Amino acid sequence: xxxxxxxxxxxxxxxxxxxxxxxxxxxxxxxxxxxxxxxxxxxxxxxxxxxxxxxxxxxxxxxxxxxxxxxxxxxxxxxxxxxxxxxxxxxxxxxxxxxxxxxxxxxxxxxxxxxxxxxxxxxxxxxxxxxxxxxxxxxxxxxxxxxxxxxxxxxxxxxxxxxxxxxxxxxxxxxxxxxxxxxxxxxxxxxxxxxxxxxxxxxxxxxxxxxxxxxxxxxxxxxxxxxxxxxxxxxxxxxxxxxxxxxxxxxxxxxxxxxxxxxxxxxxxxxxxxxxxxxxxxxxxxxxxxxxxxxxxxxxxxxxxxxxx
Amino acid sequence: xxxxxxxxxxxxxxxxxxxxxxxxxxxxxxxxxxxxxxxxxxxxxxxxxxxxxxxxxxxxxxxxxxxxxxxxxxxxxxxxxxxxxxxxxxxxxxxxxxxxxxxxxxxxxxxxxxxxxxxxxxxxxxxxxxxxxxxxxxxxxxxxxxxxxxxxxxxxxxxxxxxxxxxxxxxxxxxxxxxxxxxxxxxxxxxxxxxxxxxxxxxxxxxxxxxxxxxxxxxxxxxxxxxxxxxxxxxxxxxxxxxxxxxxxxxxxxxxxxxxxxxxxxxxxxxxxxxxxxxxxxxxxxxxxxxxxxxxxxxxxxxxxxxxx
Numbered sequence: 015x016x017x018x019x020x021x022x023x024x025x026x027x028x029x030x031x032x033x034x035x036x037x038x039x040x041x042x043x044x045x046x047x048x049x050x051x052x053x054x055x056x057x058x059x060x061x062x063x064x065x066x067x068x069x070x071x072x073x074x075x076x077x078x079x080x081x082x083x084x085x086x087x088x089x090x091x092x093x094x095x096x097x098x099x100x101x102x103x104x105x106x107x108x109x110x111x112x113x114x115x116x117x118x119x120x121x122x123x124x125x126x127x128x129x130x131x132x133x134x135x136x137x138x139x140x141x142x143x144x145x146x147x148x149x150x151x152x153x154x155x156x157x158x159x160x161x162x163x164x165x166x167x168x169x170x171x172x173x174x175x176x177x178x179x180x181x182x183x184x185x186x187x188x189x190x191x192x193x194x195x196x197x198x199x200x201x202x203x204x205x206x207x208x209x210x211x212x213x214x215x216x217x218x219x220x221x222x223x224x225x226x227x228x229x230x231x232x233x234x235x236x237x238x239x240x241x242x243x244x245x246x247x248x249x250x251x252x253x254x255x256x257x258x259x260x261x262x263x264x265x266x267x268x269x270x271x272x273x274x275x276x277x278x279x280x281x282x283x284x285x286x287x288x289x290x291x292x293x294x295x296x297x298x299x300x301x302x303x304x305x306x307x308x309x310x311x312x313x314x315x316x317x318x319x320x321x322x323x
Numbered sequence: 324x325x326x327x328x329x330x331x332x333x334x335x336x337x338x339x340x341x342x343x344x345x346x347x348x349x350x351x352x353x354x355x356x357x358x359x360x361x362x363x364x365x366x367x368x369x370x371x372x373x374x375x376x377x378x379x380x381x382x383x384x385x386x387x388x389x390x391x392x393x394x395x396x397x398x399x400x401x402x403x404x405x406x407x408x409x410x411x412x413x414x415x416x417x418x419x420x421x422x423x424x425x426x427x428x429x430x431x432x433x434x435x436x437x438x439x440x441x442x443x444x445x446x447x448x449x450x451x452x453x454x455x456x457x458x459x460x461x462x463x464x465x466x467x468x469x470x471x472x473x474x475x476x477x478x479x480x481x482x483x484x485x486x487x488x489x490x491x492x493x494x495x496x497x498x499x500x501x502x503x504x505x506x507x508x509x510x511x512x513x514x515x516x517x518x519x520x521x522x523x524x525x526x527x528x529x530x531x532x533x534x535x536x537x538x539x540x541x542x543x544x545x546x547x548x549x550x551x552x553x554x555x556x557x558x559x560x561x562x563x564x565x566x567x568x569x570x571x572x573x574x575x576x577x578x579x580x581x582x583x584x585x586x587x588x589x590x591x592x593x594x595x596x597x598x599x600x601x602x603x604x605x606x607x608x609x610x611x612x613x614x615x616x617x618x619x620x621x622x623x624x625x626x627x628x629x630x631x632x
Binding site: 036070098099123125126129160163 | 407435441470603
């Protein structure tokens with residue numbers, strides 16, 4: 015195992031800024047990624063909260079190139095590359111590996127529901143065999159509330175046995191701590207790095223031997239989340255976790271992606287940040303006011319947010 | 324309204340044949356489409372049962388071109404063009420319209436769940452506005468058991484009001500007759516053509532004023548389904564419907580796509596037909612034997628199936 019490449023810490027599915035006509039806004043994307051890196055957050059670009067499945071393959075390829083040309087560090091990137099069609103998953107994954115990305119976050123094919131473990135095994139195996147690059151590090155993306163296609167312990171075991179090098183870990187966005195505990199107990203000792211799917215389970219995951227979290231709210235509240243990762247063995251760790259939970263609780267009162275974008279629009283002073291692609295809808299004026307008041311009550315801050323405008 | 328372009332009758336989401344390495348097999352695709360047209364079945368290529376969401380955008384474009392170059396009739400085609408990312412839905416839809424396809428079958432963006440009517444309205448509106456071609460005829464694809472994103476009567480009403488020309492009808496694959504009855508009662512009188520999502524509700528749909536069905540089993544049992552559409556006002560219509568139900572019931576005992584492909588492999592004598600793309604898995608030998616025996620008991624036939632080899 016190339017230990018040097020093992021990722022850990024706090025990652026964020028980077029929000030994708032759009033122009034009012036729904037086209038991507040690469041300049042703001044670069045600014046946001048730079049800000050996240052400065053805050054100590056790694057770049058899981060093209061995750062669920064990135065509206066990645068609302069982006070075309072070409073848009074994702076172009077945005078990744080834009081980041082790299084802007085000097086953002088590939089060794090801190092874990093782009094999402096799993097889509098429904100294997101040829102496109104292969105294309106996106108191959109490109110990420112060739113560009114030097116430290117890992118990829120891979121959804122299973124998610125259109126067909128109720129598919130078998132054998133079918134999902136073949137899907138991942140087909141991608142790994144086609145990419146055929148020893149630098150490939152896949153983080154399996156388990157998010158049944160959205161994908162509706164779970165990555166079960168049985169599937170992880172089969173994949174790890176067949177591809178111990180390529181299968182690097184998991185993002186567990188089940189929202190079910192029992193599942194994360196199972197993954198930690200069964201697979202983390204084999205070098206399968208478990209990331210909690212949000213900061214809600216960051217402390218518990220670290221105490222259970224996991225390596226960090228990949229969390230939507232890393233886009234807006236990175237400092238305190240990164241601080242918990244750095245100080246999880248300190249006496250105040252539970253208090254820090256409670257603070258994170260309070261801030262996340264505010265965002266969860268709204269559709270998360272529009273709410274995070276509204277928070278950045280507010281703090282950066284650039285309302286263009288509010289735009290989301292259909293089928294999502296931006297917060298309305300009343301929701302934005304309510305969000306800002308609630309964030310004020312939990313002492314929400316975004317240091318240097320003007321740089322995101 | 325360009326009445327001449329209104330589609331009706333029996334359509335099939337055309338099975339996509341693959342080679343053993345999972346690449347598409349265009350020659351067999353052409354043969355299968357030709358056979359379907361000869362049987363009186365229209366071509367809803369790139370539907371759910373076509374494994375369309377396992378095909379890349381490029382593969383779909385290439386396969387559509389292959390069919391047209393082979394002389395298959397665009398006026399009998401209703402390709403599926405709805406994917407998760409609007410730029411790709413626009414690309415596929417624009418291409419289908421420019422190639423003269425009589426209609427397109429459009430899924431809503433299906434990754435994000437629990438999205439609002441407003442968000443889905445914007446998604447379809449964005450596609451219609453971007454394609455900006457008066458030849459566009461969209462059949463909305465309502466298949467909540469798979470997409471998990473329903474197309475509600477409220478959404479249909481909004482779309483029909485805003486785009487009375489582009490919104491041509493629906494494929495209702497809810498499996499819920501009450502929903503089909505609602506669509507027929509509320510929208511068919513406005514020229515919104517309702518297709519049942521399978522032959523199970525073909526007779527009921529025709530009696531309710533609908534125009535036909537778009538059905539997976541049209542791939543393997545086209546003759547009797549087309550015959551019911553032609554003779555639905557005859558005295559033996561209910562008996563014909565019962566016959567269709569018996570044959571469909573056999574396929575439904577298995578995963579439908581692998582079972583239909585296994586039936587074609589059996590009748591055509593070409594086992595390559597069995598191949599499905601991951602995450603689907605082909606029937607095993609025991610399942611194939613069981614399928615063949617059960618099909619034999621209901622008198623299943625595929626006339627001229629050797630032409631599909």
